[in-house]
Amino acid sequence: MRDRAQIARLPDSRRLHLHDGPIDLIVEAFGAAAEIEIAYRAAAERFVTVLDELCRELPLLRQPARSGGPQAVGVVARRMQAAVGPYCEQTFITPMAAVAGAVAEEILGSMTSAANLSRAYVNNGGDIALHLTPEESFVVGMVERPDRPSLFGTVELHSTQPVRGIATSGWRGRSFSLGIADAVTVLADRAATADAAATIIANALDLPGHSAVTRVPACDLAPDNDLGDHLVTQDVGELSPDEIAAALDAGVAVTELLLCKGLIRAAALHLRPDTRVVGVSVASEQLVADLEKSGRSLVHA
Amino acid sequence: MADDPIRCDACPVLCYIKPGRTGACDRYANHKGQLIRIDPHVVLDRALSRGDSVVPFLDPNRDWDGNIVSGPDMFVTAIGAGTTYPDYKPAPFIISSVVQGVDMVTVVTEGIFSYCGAKVKIDTDRYLGPETNLVRAQGEPVGHVTTSEYGSQMLSLGGVRHLTGGSRKEGTLTCETLLNLCDRKPVELTIDEGATVIVQAGKAPVVDGAREERMRVGCGSATIGMFAKQWHGKVDEVVVVDDHITGVLSEHQAGKLLGIPETGIEMKGRRSTPGRYFRVAEPGTAWGGTNIDDPLSILKEFDPKIAWPKLRLLMVSTTGEHYAYFELDEALRPVEKELPTALTESVARIKENCEPALSTVLFMGGAGGSLRAGVTENPVRLTHSVRDALTRVTCGGAPVYVWPGGGITFMVDVTRMPERAFGYVPTPALVAPIEFTLKLNDYAALGGYMDHVRPLDSILHGEGRRHLSANPENPWPLGRNQRPRSNE
Numbered sequence: 001m002r003d004r005a006q007i008a009r010l011p012d013s014r015r016l017h018l019h020d021g022p023i024d025l026i027v028e029a030f031g032a033a034a035e036i037e038i039a040y041r042a043a044a045e046r047f048v049t050v051l052d053e054l055c056r057e058l059p060l061l062r063q064p065a066r067s068g069g070p071q072a073v074g075v076v077a078r079r080m081q082a083a084v085g086p087y088c089e090q091t092f093i094t095p096m097a098a099v100a101g102a103v104a105e106e107i108l109g110s111m112t113s114a115a116n117l118s119r120a121y122v123n124n125g126g127d128i129a130l131h132l133t134p135e136e137s138f139v140v141g142m143v144e145r146p147d148r149p150s151l152f153g154t155v156e157l158h159s160t161q162p163v164r165g166i167a168t169s170g171w172r173g174r175s176f177s178l179g180i181a182d183a184v185t186v187l188a189d190r191a192a193t194a195d196a197a198a199t200i201i202a203n204a205l206d207l208p209g210h211s212a213v214t215r216v217p218a219c220d221l222a223p224d225n226d227l228g229d230h231l232v233t234q235d236v237g238e239l240s241p242d243e244i245a246a247a248l249d250a251g252v253a254v255t256e257l258l259l260c261k262g263l264i265r266a267a268a269l270h271l272r273p274d275t276r277v278v279g280v281s282v283a284s285e286q287l288v289a290d291l292e293k294s295g296r297s298l299v300h301a
Numbered sequence: 302m303a304d305d306p307i308r309c310d311a312c313p314v315l316c317y318i319k320p321g322r323t324g325a326c327d328r329y330a331n332h333k334g335q336l337i338r339i340d341p342h343v344v345l346d347r348a349l350s351r352g353d354s355v356v357p358f359l360d361p362n363r364d365w366d367g368n369i370v371s372g373p374d375m376f377v378t379a380i381g382a383g384t385t386y387p388d389y390k391p392a393p394f395i396i397s398s399v400v401q402g403v404d405m406v407t408v409v410t411e412g413i414f415s416y417c418g419a420k421v422k423i424d425t426d427r428y429l430g431p432e433t434n435l436v437r438a439q440g441e442p443v444g445h446v447t448t449s450e451y452g453s454q455m456l457s458l459g460g461v462r463h464l465t466g467g468s469r470k471e472g473t474l475t476c477e478t479l480l481n482l483c484d485r486k487p488v489e490l491t492i493d494e495g496a497t498v499i500v501q502a503g504k505a506p507v508v509d510g511a512r513e514e515r516m517r518v519g520c521g522s523a524t525i526g527m528f529a530k531q532w533h534g535k536v537d538e539v540v541v542v543d544d545h546i547t548g549v550l551s552e553h554q555a556g557k558l559l560g561i562p563e564t565g566i567e568m569k570g571r572r573s574t575p576g577r578y579f580r581v582a583e584p585g586t587a588w589g590g591t592n593i594d595d596p597l598s599i600l601k602e603f604d605p606k607i608a609w610p611k612l613r614l615l616m617v618s619t620t621g622e623h624y625a626y627f628e629l630d631e632a633l634r635p636v637e638k639e640l641p642t643a644l645t646e647s648v649a650r651i652k653e654n655c656e657p658a659l660s661t662v663l664f665m666g667g668a669g670g671s672l673r674a675g676v677t678e679n680p681v682r683l684t685h686s687v688r689d690a691l692t693r694v695t696c697g698g699a700p701v702y703v704w705p706g707g708g709i710t711f712m713v714d715v716t717r718m719p720e721r722a723f724g725y726v727p728t729p730a731l732v733a734p735i736e737f738t739l740k741l742n743d744y745a746a747l748g749g750y751m752d753h754v755r756p757l758d759s760i761l762h763g764e765g766r767r768h769l770s771a772n773p774e775n776p777w778p779l780g781r782n783q784r785p786r787s788n789e
Contacts, residue, residue, distance in 0.1 A: 020312065021311070021314050022326040055315075222319065224316065
């Protein structure tokens with residue numbers, strides 16, 4: 001709704017801030033000043049109806065995804081369904097797992113189809129859609145815990161690489177998680193795909209039944225949440241190095257599967273002092289160097 | 302029922318929120334059955350204000366500027382911290398961080414200030430009203446006119462007598478007025494037997510409907526002194542009209558030095574020293590802060606023994622906003638003529654030298670014993686530590702001036718603070734943030750609550766924080782390159 005959404009340039013006057021209900025986007029376009037202006041206008045124009053469109057189909061989007069189930073109507077909703085489609089046969093997932101990435105993609109698309117931009121990004125609370133023209137690149141800083149932003153490394157994404165989506169998931173973040181990962185960051189070709197995959201991997205990085213992990217049915221916390229009575233992680237106590245390794249192993253196993261299927265390009269999995277990087281050729285040697293410099297114990301998976 | 306979830310209708314998601322939880326947006330919450338908007342805890346981020354062209358990651362409010370961001374670039378303000386008053390418990394947040402290898406502590410609290418107010422400086426020569434007269438908001442007294450300062454009129458608003466000493470309505474309107482002024486909103490104030498003025502921190506004042514553009518460069522006499530040389534040879538006489546001291550070029554010391562001859566001009570008002578006149582008219586909102594619209598009304602007839610036909614006379618106000626040019630006719634009566642080009646420049650110069658007129662608002666409050674008790678078990682030691690410049694006081698991260706003498710009474714420019722930094726309680730009293738920053742070992746020495754000190758990281762964890770970029774014009778509160786000082 002036009003009256004509800006907040007649309008403003010940030011104090012740096014370069015970036016655009018779009019806010020509506022739970023959607024909060026930071027947008028930046030690069031190119032000629034006039035093109036940026038056109039892009040931002042297009043982004044704002046598209047943005048004002050996104051939340052209403054999604055809410056119209058919210059009951060469907062909160063249901064577990066299943067192949068052959070009802071098709072959503074909205075373009076963003078359909079993108080969410082498509083992103084979680086590859087997983088719905090094997091595991092519980094709802095299209096909401098890809099909502100942030102799908103919205104980011106939509107706003108990015110509105111800008112790149114309206115204006116000629118060299119680069120652009122739409123950051124939806126850490127789920128990021130990227131646009132890169134030839135010869136362009138982005139440097140992405142990475143944090144290990146979303147609630148405690150402190151950069152531990154960087155990844156350079158170049159236009160020759162296929163990655164145009166980044167997403168992070170973990171129990172400390174804003175959404176509920178079934179696993180115990182501090183953060184799982186995924187690089188994929190698209191933001192919605194990355195978003196769904198990060199959710200899947202973070203859920204898999206787990207120690208089922210461990211007594212140090214506090215879990216609560218999601219509906220006890222938020223009655224209308226899409227996770228229903230699934231147990232979501234609320235706290236993680238002391239873990240031994242072996243337990244941390246076992247949890248990471250479980251996450252890495254799923255990550256490798258997704259990598260083989262071509263669903264993602266790379267992922268970094270964080271739990272306590274350890275980080276595992278999968279698909280390191282994409283994640284760049286810089287990240288590995290940063291990690292080693294920072295003294296984090298790094299395991300190449 | 303307080304235990305039931307409530308439906309939030311702030312947006313179409315229509316979250317069903319359980320007590321003590323927030324909705325999907327993290328902005329609205331169920332507080333004991335009431336839907337409330339969470340005012341998040343403000344965290345100043347030094348990196349953000351420097352931030353440039355690197356991709357933001359994870360936290361949409363946080364950018365990366367190419368450096369590894371660590372503790373000292375974050376400063377936790379007291380905005381939204383809450384207060385433990387009147388429980389005499391340790392302050393809500395006692396945060397430690399490391400600055401240049403030294404452990405620093407910032408004690409963060411929101412103070413409830415019954416003893417507080419706003420000092421308002423209004424850059425205008427226009428007469429706002431008699432000194433000590435009441436200033437009213439929506440008819441209720443909220444303060445008074447105090448002694449004027451150079452080129453400015455001063456109001457003293459709020460204070461305990463208006464907040465809690467008068468009627469309920471007086472207290473409420475005083476609180477509302479202070480809150481709006483401190484939040485940089487425009488406020489209309491009416492002065493008994495005086496003007497109605499719209500005041501907004503950092504903006505030009507509007508006096509009786511007229512927006513004040515310029516602040517005078519000096520009094521009428523000073524203006525003569527500054528511009529005499531530029532007028533020499535281009536005009537025979539200049540009168541600078543000013544409610545305070547009106548200056549006359551030919552009689553003024555500056556004119557004498559240039560050898561400007563007498564013109565036979567006769568002024569109304571009371572002559573102070575040669576070329577300087579008090580009270581040429583009544584105070585007002587017209588020419589030079591007087592009540593005159595016709596400048597000739599302050600002149601008597603020219604002395605026929607001295608004046609001559611075609612004598613050239615410039616009359617101008619102290620801000621250059623009003624001016625008129627005259628030449629004497631055969632009967633030695635001034636006749637208005639178009640301003641000669643040679644003089645346009647000097648009038649423009651006066652105007653140029655007058656700075657933009659602003660209203661400025663300083664919040665002033667005193668940290669009482671119970672607030673200080675939230676910092677240390679021995680409140681007076683905090684006062685001493687501030688005095689000894691071991692503890693730096695900030696207000697929402699902005700520098701403050703701590704008044705000498707007893708207690709911790711401070712003033713802060715509200716435009717240097719983050720927006721929405723103030724709140725109120727129904728007492729009525731204002732709630733303002735206050736932070737005390739000092740070295741960890743100094744904190745221990747003054748009887749600080751050492752077991753309540755927690756690392757910066759722990760506060761950044763969790764919900765309800767508002768990330769703001771630091772105001773680049775403020776010194777960084779953790780002052781990494783200097784000893785903490787109480788005053789800036």
